[in-house]
Structure formats: structure tokens, C-alpha cells
Amino acid sequence: MVAMTSRDDAQKILEQLAGPTAVLRDDQWTAIEALVVQRRRALVVQRTGWGKSAVYFIAAKLLRERGHGATVIVSPLLALMRNQVAAAQRAGVRAATINSGNVTEWDEIHQRVNNGDLDVLLVSPERLNNPDFRDNVLPALAADAGLVVVDEAHCVSDWGHDFRPDYRRIRTLLAELGSEVPVLATTATANDRVVNDVAAQLGVGGAGNVPGGGLDTLVLRGGLDRESLRLSVIQAGGGAQRTAWLAEHLESLPGSGIVYTLTVAQAHDVAALLREHGHEVAAYTGSTENAEREQLEADLLGNRVKALIATSALGMGFDKPDLGFVVHLGAPSSPIAYYQQVGRAGRSTASAEVVLLPGREDQDVWRYFASVAFPSETMVRNVIGELEPDRPLSTPALEPLVDLGRTRLEMVLKVLDVDGAVRRVKGGWLATGQSWVYDEVRYRQLDEARRREQQAMLDYQSTDECRMTFLRRQLDDPDLSDGERCGRCDNCAGAHFSVAVNDEATALVQERLMRPGVEIAPRKQWPSGLAKLGIELSGRIGDGPEPGRAIGRLTDLGWGPRLRRLLDEPDGDVPPDVVQAAVKVLAAWDWGTRPTAVLALDSDSHPVLIASLARELARLGRLTDLGVLRYAAGRRPVSAANSAYRVAALDGAWSPESALIAAAGGPVLLVDDLTDTGWTLTMAARVVADAGAPAVLPLVLAATS
Template identity: 60%
Template structure:
């Protein structure tokens, strides 16, 4: 193949791709090296290059060149829905027919499958979850493996469980790599792979195709100015952002660690008059699309986002990235800040760490690969089953939450121990070894990353150099731009007025508790006769909590009261006063019981407490305090049954938790008599609700004993 002629053709395609046909656009030498490896040599290549380097230009140019030479369509596997939308639009500019299959467009899947069959598609973008879908894996994937002209694995660090964002669905790619015909090129791309992850991904790319070519470039981002502001508390951070957001260049992203924080911060900034939108895993797809479009068009100053926005957003002129809260990994942090400054000379990157960060890290670390006993139990259940078991059918039989159970099964599927089929999961009977050493190493790696993030916050050396060294970039040198190299460029002070306003916002108490309406599936399998919809006369009403543990206001104040290490004691006066405010606001809301409330309901006739082993004094004093302030009788408390110890409820999946709770509580005679003597609504008080099942079981018992409405009230709500 004439490489000079191929280079000329490649540059022409690039000009069309960037919307400048006949212009002067040319691939850089490192980009050309990747294109030549794919088109001229039909190699497998791993490209590790900084965000903004132009990885998508490589695979789109290679696609056009390969298609002109008779190759089949390009298949791009990417976890980034936002980036998929960007790339479909970019492809169209160069006359490339691109379609995408992901969770946001199931109504289009059949039509796209037909277009694949007829050869109408040049590029198919697929989310990794599709690789593990039974229909796609068994019917579509084999055909793709035979007809694919180029396979692209975007964000390839997700393949490796040494990486910061391992996704088990990606491991299905091993199968596709092994089944590709000889001579089909493969391109894997990432901006966030250290030396170990790079070696692991390169090894997996070599499956069935020989050694992979690794093209690794420098990771310095000359446009970014990095800084850290260590402020006293959440109110100072929120106030600082409220006063300084307009000082930041252009439009950008404000990252938070939780959904609750994102919604809280966005609401505060809107009150301050800023055009902002929230963007989280709970945001409806249509709202996500609108938020992306508004940011691209600079109609908003910022998106306040969780990692749901993460890697998958392409806005070259993004002027800033601010983190309210520190990610647990410097590699993940590098990836997120890399969204800024891709097409502008200067962009500001600021980290505002918080005291709550490490508690959030600990939660996410707790949902890793399960212990061997739980894995073996799941395999045993599947082996003894006479049919495939779905996740809802498995939940009552194993002690794992659904999301963690599903992730574990995906790993076991790739390992060959289980198989996903129509109707659920089956055991294969193949020998399987629990790689305790590997899982322990990964856990230690996570701990090391957390320590590195602490070091980033407190360090006095160059911040960009620090991040580059975390990614094993041999060319890392001081940047001369960050706050440690050149000095801070934004003052940490906030005005007293802004601080008062932010404090008031964070002090505003109250979060709604959505009651459970349906019992979990499969309870009969564990001897519990509860199924389907919870009868209306046994349900809890909608409830209230003082705050969410994941928010940056009351969450920060409640966590110390509710940690396992906290000493049990009476509810603090300020917390009780805030709960009273929540109840007063609740009473005045529609459906409340205050005079004048819309659709006013009867006033509660008393207060009932849930028993607590870990915090009995806290719950009892909360119930007593509410009864006293509200001038309501304290009717008593539910009691533990003699079997309660045997069925101690674990924080696992819904079915297992309900199984334990259903056998754990009873209504003592004194409480039953009080309910009979004073029929009406009751407040049901507890310290904390995570799943809602304790409240659902308590409400069922109280309603059966005569309460005509049960109003749950807790200090804290998870999520």
C-alpha cells in the first residue's frame, strides 16, 4: 500500500470530518501513526493519549479508509452516551452513517439490527451493557464479529480491573476479540491508564491477534490551571461558589460526589440567579439531552453533575471544572478535569475538598467484589435450581443487593462459572477459583489511590506533575501554571452575607421518604407469605426525614450521630429542634394535618417508636421529645420478638432484609391497647432508613393493630 497516497487521502477525510473540506487540516504524526497501523498494517493498537488529543479523529478517518477498501462496518464500544451523541453528529459531517445501540433508544434496536444486516451502517456505537444482553450476545454479536471491519474499544481502561473504572460488561470483549477474523484491526483508546493498566489492556487486546502496538503520549494539559481551595466547611464552599462562579471563564462543570449534593448545589445556584442545570444518574434522559445542549450552546453557566457526566461529554471550549468534594482516585480526577480546556488556551480547574469525602469513599469501597462465602452460596443456589433464576428470584436466596449481585454474576459469566440465558442465570458446573489475592490487591490499590488523593490536596509540589506521575507519565515536569507553581489566583474569602445565605440553605431541614408499595419477588421461597402490592390498608404513608446522609447540609451533621462507632445518647437539642421544624412544615403541606392545609388529614393521635439495638437512647429520646413538643401521647414502641436475634437484618438485598424484619417485630399488648383506645394516625419514629423495609414492616403491624395511618419520621435518609 502506498503510504504517501494513503496519508493524503487520510488528511482529506479529516478535513471533511472537521467541516473544512478542501482545507488545510492534517493529522498529526502521532495520529497518522495510529491510522497507518490500523489501515495499512491491520494491527491491534492501544492508544493512551490525553483528553483532547483527537482519538475519535483516528477511528473515524480509519473507518472511511477501510470502508473504501471493502471492509465491514466499524463497531465502537463506548460507555459514554453523551459522547455517542456527539460522535454520531461528527460522523454525519463526513458522510459516515453512524447509529447507536444503548439504554436510551430501545425502540430503535430492531430497525438498527435490520440496517446492520443490510450493510447500511458504517459505524455502530454500542454500550458495553449490550454485550451482555442475551439477544445481542447470541444473535447480533456473532454476526458483528464476522463482518466487523474495525473494532474500537473506547475508554479501554474499563477492561482492566486494575483500572479506576472497571466494568465487568467490558470483559465480554475478550470473546469478540477471539472471534474476529484474522486481519481485522482493533483500536483501544483511553486517556487514563497507568503502566499496569496499559500492560493489562494490551495483553487482552492480543487475544487471538498477536502483540498489540502501544502508542503512548505525554499527558500534560498545557491549557489547564489546577488549584485546591481548602475551606472550613460545606457552607463556606457553597458560599464561595455562589460568589465566584461568574469569575470562572466561560461555562463549565461543577462536580459533586452524590446525587443529593448535585441537586442541592444546583438549587442554591439557581436561587442566586445563575443559569445552571443538574445532571445525575437519576436525571431523565430527555432532561440530560436538554442539559447537554444548553451547555454546548453556552445557555447555562454550568452543569452541576455527578460522575454520570464523567468522561462522556465533548465541549472543546469548556472553561472550567470545579469539584465540590474530592474523587477517591487521582486518575479519575484527571479524567474528569480533562473535559476542560480542549479547544481554548486557558481553563481553570479547582478542587474544594470536604470532610464528608472519605465517608463517601468508604461507602463506594464497600460494594466491591463479594467475599468467597457469598459467591459460593450464589453458585450453589444456581447449581441446585431446576431452571434459570432471574435477579428477583435469586435475591431471597442470597445475601447480596441486586446491583452488587448483578455485577458479581457478570464477572462469573466472563469467568465461565455462570451463563446468562433467557429467563435469568444458570450455573455451568465448570471449576471456578476465588482469586482472593487479586481482589485483595485491587482493594489495596484503591486504598493507595485514596491516599494519593489526600496527598494531592495537601501537597506543595506541582499539581499537574503529580497527576501525570500517578499515570506513570515519564515526561512529567512542573507545569508552571498551578497554584503551587504560580500561586493562587482566586481568594478563599467569602462575604458574611453569602455565608449566611449558604448556611441558611444547608440548614433547611427536610427530605421526603417514599413509602414501599410492593413486596419483593420470591418471598415464598424463604417462607414469608408476602407478595405483590402491599394492601392500601397496610401501607405506610409518605414520610419525612431531617436530611439525607449524602447531602452536604444535614448529611454532614447527621453522619457522626449514626456511624457504627458513635456513642448512643439523647438526641441533640438542635437536631430535635430541626426535626420539629420538619414536622411543622409537613403538617402545613398538602395532605398535612395543620388547619388550612390543602386536603387536610386528621392530626396524629400519638407517637410510636421503633426499637433499636444500636441506638436505643437516641430513638427513645427523639420519640419522647417529639411527643412533648407536639403535645402528643407517647403510645409506646414496637418490640423485638424472641426470634429477632436469629433473624438479625443485614444491610443486603430487599428480600433478605424483609425476611429478617418480618420475623423480628411485634406489637406489645400495651401498645395495642393504646392504639385501640386512641384510633387515628400515628407518627412512627426511627433514627435512619436506607431501604424503607423497616418502616414498611412497622407500618403493616401498626395498621393491623388499629392505626388508620402511619406517618414515618426519621433523622436520616440514605441516598
């Protein structure tokens, strides 16, 4: 006999999840009833803290009690998964996760799925594109699932702020479900366009209740006002002033919180500076190891740190209800992304501070990330053309055949896989032979939408209207009324903080940020597939440069703006402040053997700048001036993004004066303006080493990251 489900049953489970004082709201019960009793599909668009996870955990347990299979939750971030597994266990729900952080447990978890020993399985979207999981585990899940949940469903849409190609694989999962399996899609950050696109991708309805999969679809879309958040924008000035403001005000912010930066380099630099000022903080980025991430999340949850200085890697799903503040040192490129990140704060507190400290350089970072968007049709068709229908080609093997870097190539392959033009199998990728259409109109519209969102983020900084109202309008909040004001933000209630920063504190921060010197790690391995391009290089690099140095990164809060201006200006002699910075870098360099000579690399954009820097360093350091390593006749500028293509283009690019280099008699300081991939320095170092230099020490003005 199938158990009946009542609101009282749901209330009891909620109390196990959230404590004895938690009360199930009407709209939460509406969603649970639709999934458990009516077996419908639902799209829930509700603000952060509304209780979306409570809906699907309660529904999962009730469905199990009624004899249905396990719930499958597609969840995007490890932080989210860890929090959700812990929450499920509090309610007596047997939950496990399959993701990149627990590879050694996959076989055991697969067996528990097969044995019916799990109530909930959380799956990262990347797992859905794994051949073994897709072919051997996914069919059983689709056949027996009691409920399928797509959390952070805006990731399905390339109109959303965090598009992930792997998420679109979910369409295949849903297509294989029986008509009786309910589906729940949830997100907190979606405007009308994203909602409708998610609905189309997942088949769960759009602007209202519409038929879907033979069943009526429930759409629950609520208001986005966050009554605890006090929004402020502080125009404090340049990187030094903004960082000094943060160092001065951090302890006065309530509780513990998150300070977001736009780049990994900024997160580490700001964390180091704040620690020097006595603040208990740590950096958290996409490059942080999984075990360290887990420890840092626990430290923040336990209030053992004042703040994590983080990139967007600490975002969706991190659940600390009493998070007291969110500060942005630099603005995200989208109001939607901004709302999502600030939504981490004040979920169970009466008040939380949200502060934006924008900088002029923010737009440079936006432009960089926009530059790695979906490539042109020609480049995509080159990828399809290199694949065969019956012989798999791995991503590393495909990379040297197409002019795409690894990250963009993987994105293209995933999109093509979802679209049916290629298929991932064990050993790599196959062409399916199916026709494929490049949606140029959509990609152009995406680019235009991205520019509108960037302008909206600039407008947010300068608006005199209610800031919460501004953000809610950007997300098409259905509950927003004309002229509504929150009464809490700086535009409604007056400034909460002084913009002024102590001059002495700013000077100290400026001195710290302008401390030159960034290590450049040398390339250690040749890219695979060079033989296909006629280059006989493979394996470890034995004659490359030593670890080098840059004055700073283009993304630095200190040297970044100065170096960007320098490289944007017309070519000319090196300025004195840059020479002084280079001398400081050399003075602090812990090399084994001091260089005896200096050699400038030829340049298409800054030949005078680089040559004059090399001359000055030779004069001040009493080094032999070897002049300029000139380009060979007929050499063409390197424009390739792919590593193998870059190496091939750089092979034979220079004509060295071999005798002069050999006469240096010791290590050579190799001077350039900018390093990005590191291949120019690597290939030039081989030329200099072949000419007789016992070691090559790269020194560049700027590193891109």
C-alpha cells in the same frame, strides 16, 4: 482494485470532522496507517483532546473505501455515543448506535447492519451480554467487521477507576475475529498497571511492541500534560463555606463548565441553591431521564447554562472543546478519576480553570462506595450453587435465594458469565458446570490499591509540588521529567482565587442548606420470592407507611455532617438543635390528617436518642406518647443486604402493645434514627397498622441517600 491509502486521504477526512484548519499529527497518522494499511492491533493511551476519536473515524472511512466491513465501536456512555454519531455524520460516515436509550430502533439498526448500510456501529458494553445480540448479531459483526474499537478501554480493567464487568465480554468478541481484522483500544486515563491489564484482557500488547494475534502490536502512549489547565485546590471549609464560595465565584469562571459533586443528593441540592442565587444551572445525575440528559448536554454545548451540577454520570466522552472550567465540590477517591474528569475542560481554549473544593466528609463517601465492592467467595459460590444447567433463573428470582442486593448480584453474575461459570440466556442465567476460582489475592490487591489511591488524592490536596506533575506521576506519564513544573497551577504560579468567603453569604447558604426536611418515599412493592423464605407476602404493599420525612441525608452538605456526628457519638438524649429541626419538619409537613400519637422504634444502637426524641415531640406537639415499639424476645439483628432477606428477618421482629396503639385514635408518628432500604419502616408500619392505627407517618433523623 483496492484503493491505496495516503496521509492526504486521512487529512481530508480530518478536515471534514474537525474543520478546515485541523492538521493531522504524526502520531495520529502512525495509528491510522497501522490499522488501515498494516491491519495491526493498536493500544493508544493519550490525553483527553489528543484526537483518539479522529483516528478511528478516519480509519473506519478509509477501510470502507478499501472494501472492508463496518467498524464496531464499543462505547461506554450515551453522551459519548451521541457526540460520536454527530461527528461521524460530519465526515460522511454512516453511523448508528445500539444502547438503552433507543430500544425502539434496534430492529431497524440490526437490519441496516445485515444489509451493509452502515459504516460504523456504536455498541454499549451491556449489549454484548444480551443473549439475542450476542447470538444473532455479534457473530455477523465479528465475521465482517472492518475494524473493532474499544473506546475508554480502562473500563476493561478492574484496576481502572470505572471497572465495568460488561466490558470484559469484549474478550469474546476479539477472540472470534479473524486475524486480518485490526483492533484499536483507546483510553486517556491509565497508569502502567491498567495499561498492562487492558493489554492482557484484549490481547493488544503491553509496555511495548509485542506480538499479538500473529501480528506486531503498536502501542502509542503519549505525555499527559494539559497546557491549558490551571489547577487549584481551595480549602474553603465546610459544606456551607464551599457552596457559598461557588455561588460567589461561579459567574467569574470562564465560559460554561461542569461542577462535580460526589452524590446525587448533593447535585440536586447545590443546583437548587445556585439557582436561588441567580445562576443558570441544572442537575445532571445517573437518575436523570435519557431525554432530559440529552437536552441538558445540548444546553451546555450551546452555552445556554453556566454549568451542569453533575455526578460522574457526566464524564467519559462528553465532548465540549471550549469547556471553560471544571469544579469539584468534594474530591473523587482516585487521582486517575480526577484527571479524567478535569480533562473535559480546555480542549480548544488557551486556558481553563480547574478547582477542587475538598471536604472532610469526602472520605465517608469513599468508604460507602468501597463497601459495595465484589463480595466474599462464600456469597459468590452461593450464587453459582442456586443456578441449574438447564432451567434458567432470572435475576429477580435469584435475588431472594442469595443475600445480595440487586446491583451487586448483577455485577457478580456478569463477572461469572465472563469467567465461564454461568451463562446468560433468554429467561435468565444458567450454571455451566465449569470450575471457577475466586481470585482472593487479586481482590485483596485491588482493595489495597484503592486505599493507596485515596491517600494519593489526600496528598494531592496538601502537596506543595506542581499539581499537574503530581497527577501525571500518578498516571505513570512516560514524558514526565524529574522536577518538572507546569507554571500554571496555584503551587507554581500562586493562588488564582481568594479562599475567603463573605460571612453574610455563608450564613445565608448555611441557613438554606440547614433547612431540614427530606421526603421518604414509601416502599410500594414486596420483593419477589418471599414465599421461598416462608413469608406469604407478594405484590403491592397495602398496609405500609405513608410518605415520611427525614431531617436530612447523611450525604447532605448541610445536615449530613451534623447527623453523622450525632449517630457516631455514644447514645444519649436528643440535642436541642435536633429537636428544633424535627419540629420544623413537622410544621412544614403537608399531611392530610395530623398525627395524634408518637411511637419510637426500638434500637440496638440509639435507644435513648430515639425514645427521648419521641418524648419531646409528644410534649411539644401535645401528642399521646405511646412509648417504644419493643423488639420481640429472641429477635436477631438484621444484617442482610438483600431486600427479601431483610423482610424475612424483620417479620415478627416486634411485640406491640396493641391496645395502647389502638387507643391513640388517629395517625401515629413512627420515629427512628436512620432509614436505608426502607424495609424497617415498612415492616414496623404493618405491625402498628395491624394494632389499630389508621395511618403511620415515619419520621427519621437521617436517610442514607
